[in-house]
Amino acid sequence: MLELLGIGKSFGGVEALQGVDFTLRDGEIHGLVGENGAGKSTLMKILAGVHADYAGTLRVDGAETRFRSARDARAAGIGMVHQELSVVPALSVAENVFLGAQPVGRLGLVDWRRMAREASEHLEGLGIMVDPRAPMGSLSIGLQQLVELARVLFSGARIIVLDEPTSALSPPEVERLFAVLRRLRDSGKSIVFISHFIDDVLRIADTVTVLRNGRKVETAPAASLDKRGIIERMIGRSHGQLEESYTAEIRLASRASPVVLEAAGLCLGRAYRGINLEIRAGEVLGIYGFMGCGQVELTRTLFGKLPAESGRLKLEGKPLRLRNTAQASRAGLAFVPESRRSMLFGQEPVYKNISISILGRLAAVLLRPAQERGIARGHIERLRIRPPLPDRPLGTLSGGNQQKVALAKWLTYPPKVLVLSEPTRGMDVGAKDDVIKIIRGLRDQGIAVLVVSTEPETVLALADRILVMKKGAIVREFANESVSKDRLLAAA
Amino acid sequence: MSGADDPVTRQAAGAAEPGRQRRLAQRLGGQLRNLAPFVTLLFLVVFFGVASPSFVSFGNLANILTQISVTGIMAVGLTFVILCAEIDLSVANVANATGIIVAFFTLQDATVNIANLPLPGAVAIGLALASCFLLGLVNALGIVVIGIPSFIMTLAMLEICAGISALLVRGQIAYSVPGLVQMLGTGSIGPVPWIVIIAALFLAAGHFVLGYTRFGRYVYMVGGNREAAEYSGVNVRAIIAAVMVISAVCSGVAGMLGVAYFGSAQQDEFDNYLLDSISAVVVGGTSLFGGQGGIPNTIIGLFVLGVLNNGLDHINIDSFLKILIRGLILFAALIINVYAQRLRAARPLA
Numbered sequence: 001m002l003e004l005l006g007i008g009k010s011f012g013g014v015e016a017l018q019g020v021d022f023t024l025r026d027g028e029i030h031g032l033v034g035e036n037g038a039g040k041s042t043l044m045k046i047l048a049g050v051h052a053d054y055a056g057t058l059r060v061d062g063a064e065t066r067f068r069s070a071r072d073a074r075a076a077g078i079g080m081v082h083q084e085l086s087v088v089p090a091l092s093v094a095e096n097v098f099l100g101a102q103p104v105g106r107l108g109l110v111d112w113r114r115m116a117r118e119a120s121e122h123l124e125g126l127g128i129m130v131d132p133r134a135p136m137g138s139l140s141i142g143l144q145q146l147v148e149l150a151r152v153l154f155s156g157a158r159i160i161v162l163d164e165p166t167s168a169l170s171p172p173e174v175e176r177l178f179a180v181l182r183r184l185r186d187s188g189k190s191i192v193f194i195s196h197f198i199d200d201v202l203r204i205a206d207t208v209t210v211l212r213n214g215r216k217v218e219t220a221p222a223a224s225l226d227k228r229g230i231i232e233r234m235i236g237r238s239h240g241q242l243e244e245s246y247t248a249e250i251r252l253a254s255r256a257s258p259v260v261l262e263a264a265g266l267c268l269g270r271a272y273r274g275i276n277l278e279i280r281a282g283e284v285l286g287i288y289g290f291m292g293c294g295q296v297e298l299t300r301t302l303f304g305k306l307p308a309e310s311g312r313l314k315l316e317g318k319p320l321r322l323r324n325t326a327q328a329s330r331a332g333l334a335f336v337p338e339s340r341r342s343m344l345f346g347q348e349p350v351y352k353n354i355s356i357s358i359l360g361r362l363a364a365v366l367l368r369p370a371q372e373r374g375i376a377r378g379h380i381e382r383l384r385i386r387p388p389l390p391d392r393p394l395g396t397l398s399g400g401n402q403q404k405v406a407l408a409k410w411l412t413y414p415p416k417v418l419v420l421s422e423p424t425r426g427m428d429v430g431a432k433d434d435v436i437k438i439i440r441g442l443r444d445q446g447i448a449v450l451v452v453s454t455e456p457e458t459v460l461a462l463a464d465r466i467l468v469m470k471k472g473a474i475v476r477e478f479a480n481e482s483v484s485k486d487r488l489l490a491a492a
Numbered sequence: 493m494s495g496a497d498d499p500v501t502r503q504a505a506g507a508a509e510p511g512r513q514r515r516l517a518q519r520l521g522g523q524l525r526n527l528a529p530f531v532t533l534l535f536l537v538v539f540f541g542v543a544s545p546s547f548v549s550f551g552n553l554a555n556i557l558t559q560i561s562v563t564g565i566m567a568v569g570l571t572f573v574i575l576c577a578e579i580d581l582s583v584a585n586v587a588n589a590t591g592i593i594v595a596f597f598t599l600q601d602a603t604v605n606i607a608n609l610p611l612p613g614a615v616a617i618g619l620a621l622a623s624c625f626l627l628g629l630v631n632a633l634g635i636v637v638i639g640i641p642s643f644i645m646t647l648a649m650l651e652i653c654a655g656i657s658a659l660l661v662r663g664q665i666a667y668s669v670p671g672l673v674q675m676l677g678t679g680s681i682g683p684v685p686w687i688v689i690i691a692a693l694f695l696a697a698g699h700f701v702l703g704y705t706r707f708g709r710y711v712y713m714v715g716g717n718r719e720a721a722e723y724s725g726v727n728v729r730a731i732i733a734a735v736m737v738i739s740a741v742c743s744g745v746a747g748m749l750g751v752a753y754f755g756s757a758q759q760d761e762f763d764n765y766l767l768d769s770i771s772a773v774v775v776g777g778t779s780l781f782g783g784q785g786g787i788p789n790t791i792i793g794l795f796v797l798g799v800l801n802n803g804l805d806h807i808n809i810d811s812f813l814k815i816l817i818r819g820l821i822l823f824a825a826l827i828i829n830v831y832a833q834r835l836r837a838a839r840p841l842a
Contacts, residue, residue, distance in 0.1 A: 303723070324722075324729070325725050325726075325727075329724075335723060336723075337723055341720075342717075342719040342723055343720050344720055345713060345716045345717045345783075348712075348713070348716060356709070356713050356724045356726065357726075359706050359709060363706045364706070365705050366704055366705055366706075367705060367706060367708075367709060
């Protein structure tokens with residue numbers, strides 16, 4: 001039904017995909033797995049018509065074609081359901097199913113009754129029982145996803161691409177989704193199922209394709225694969241090599257130093273629940289989990305941006321209540337978010353970027369720019385920020401240097417706790433090493449560091465102890481034992 | 493003109509490096525914001541100087557200064573608000589209400605038919621200042637605590653203040669204000685009117701606070717990138733609340749002096765001042781998106797508007813056409829404002 005042959009795509013000299021073949025048959029659920037950056041999203045964006053300039057051939061029903069736009073892809077019967085749903089919570093279920101294609105009667109008025117009836121029939125046909133008049137926002141996330149799936153089908157899709165469909169679902173919701181997917185497969189639809197959750201892929205997929213570094217490693221029937229085998233193919237080491245790598249890894253040792261930050265029973269809506277953790281002085285605690293596992297929200301809670309609904313925080317044994325980020329900063333917490341854009345001021349000079357977070361201690365009323373520049377020069381020298389000019393507008397620095405500035409913001413007066421989200425994302429190797437060294441240096445000064453990342457390498461390189469988060473809960477702790485990428489992946 | 497230390501920034505940004513052409517474009521983009529209003533002002537002065545012999549004179553300069561003073565005081569507070577990427581649409585009506593409140597507490601002539609409450613001048617002024625502070629606080633709480641967008645919140649405040657004004661004067665006109673207000677609004681020290689001195693003091697104080705204090709830096713940073721300011725531990729809501737209060741107090745002072753300057757306190761007498769004060773800030777080049785610009789920009793903007801209004805009176809022109817010309821000038825300033833922002837935004841921030 002759908003064939004991709006020898007697909008290649010590069011972004012500015014970086015090969016995102018090279019010679020990838022991918023075949024999707026009628027009535028097949030095809031799992032697509034690979035690490036972050038393996039090329040899954042690029043492949044799917046080609047399929048969705050987002051990237052029109054790629055090498056290779058795309059055939060639909062045997063006819064060669066090339067999608068120039070998302071509209072082309074939709075016209076060819078390809079539908080997408082993303083991790084972030086694109087439903088309209090304020091509208092009814094029926095309106096969401098018919099979004100952009102409401103049935104109209106004479107005079108061009110919306111035929112509400114027909115819409116509700118048809119939506120209801122359509123949903124029941126898929127085995128989804130919901131009131132078509134209920135507002136979308138009142139439904140659970142699992143049902144909203146199914147309604148979006150129904151809309152995609154209703155708009156004529158024969159090939160459906162599901163991106164991380166189970167990351168936000170509870171086990172019964174996963175079961176319900178799988179029942180619907182099997183029903184669709186049996187009616188001849190084809191489904192691409194992209195997921196980090198290898199157990200889920202193995203349960204639902206007929207065929208599995210593994211990508212690694214932009215190349216296809218293998219396509220095989222799901223029945224012939226197991227989780228361990230898939231993880232080995234994803235990270236590209238044989239069983240023997242992995243055994244070796246366990247011993248090569250730094251043994252994780254928890255140190256017996258005082259607990260600085262303690263969280264007990266933190267819950268926040270659907271984001272995370274029952275989070276217990278403690279971070280000790282002079283320790284890097286790593287949190288590993290797939291995108292959307294609640295780690296982003298947890299970092300916001302720890303910096304007073306997103307208060308938890310229940311649970312307690314303690315700093316150095318004393319209860320800590322954070323109403324805003326200013327309070328968190330005063331209490332001795334520091335945070336560098338995953339996006340540099342949400343931490344830095346591109347139009348302002350480097351020194352103002354560095355001083356903004358410590359201005360309260362530098363200046364009661366009047367600013368002292370000379371002192372600010374002096375502090376900035378110190379950080380520029382220690383962290384090897386290039387170019388070494390405190391007055392250079394921050395936006396003109398490279399990404400790695402910007403990340404160093406983001407760290408420098410908190411280093412003048414060392415915080416008690418430093419929370420880092422994706423500290424090495426998107427950096428070149430040299431800058432990455434620098435940042436890793438800086439963070440280790442901070443730990444050795446006795447700062448309690450929390451590193452949150454979706455990249456196993458980052459967590460492994462930095463952490464002394466690792467918590468694995470999955471769907472909003474901490475599911476595994478690695479401490480005092482050897483750990484490696486495949487074990488992390490298997491736990492998440 | 494955006495900060496106290498820009499020359500150094502310019503020097504560093506001008507250092508020879510690869511990608512010089514792009515950097516040059518960015519520099520021009522950065523300067524477009526400051527250059528365009530200045531060129532406009534020079535052009536207007538030359539144009540009116542040639543077109544009308546009576547335009548270029550010391551007396552007329554004094555006229556222009558006096559004419560822009562009330563707007564100038566309001567524009568100081570508004571500069572803070574716009575630098576934070578917020579807006580205050582209630583400035584003119586807060587001014588009107590405060591002016592009426594100070595007159596309400598002053599003994600009026602027997603012919604004035606207002607049920608007012610005469611109090612000593614100092615008390616009347618104190619009450620008026622407290623009122624505008626309170627009105628600004630309501631704006632601030634609506635925006636940061638309840639979460640109403642400033643555009644809508646201050647629109648409601650505009651109507652609330654119009655209502656307060658209407659209830660206090662009930663269609664009548666009051667003429668008397670406390671002696672101090674009377675002196676500052678109409679008197680002069682030597683050849684210089686007090687109102688010009690007050691406006692200059694407000695502008696100078698505003699520039700000092702924005703350029704040289706911690707609070708001023710926070711205002712720029714909150715406007716430049718609100719999220720980054722918050723993740724740097726800045727209490728963003730407190731800063732926004734503070735600029736709304738500052739704006740209302742500036743408006744209140746402008747309102748009291750304005751009432752003395754006009755010689756009367758009545759409903760709707762500040763109606764032109766909302767547009768004028770916003771125009772002054774924006775024509776001067778302060779970014780509508782926050783974080784760029786400042787009081788020097790506002791001063792240039794005030795002069796552009798002042799010269800334009802005054803100059804149009806000196807040449808023979810259809811008085812109805814003037815309104816259209818003012819609208820077109822504002823439109824042109826908005827185009828430059830948005831375009832300058834786009835050039836600056838071209839800088840990469842990955």
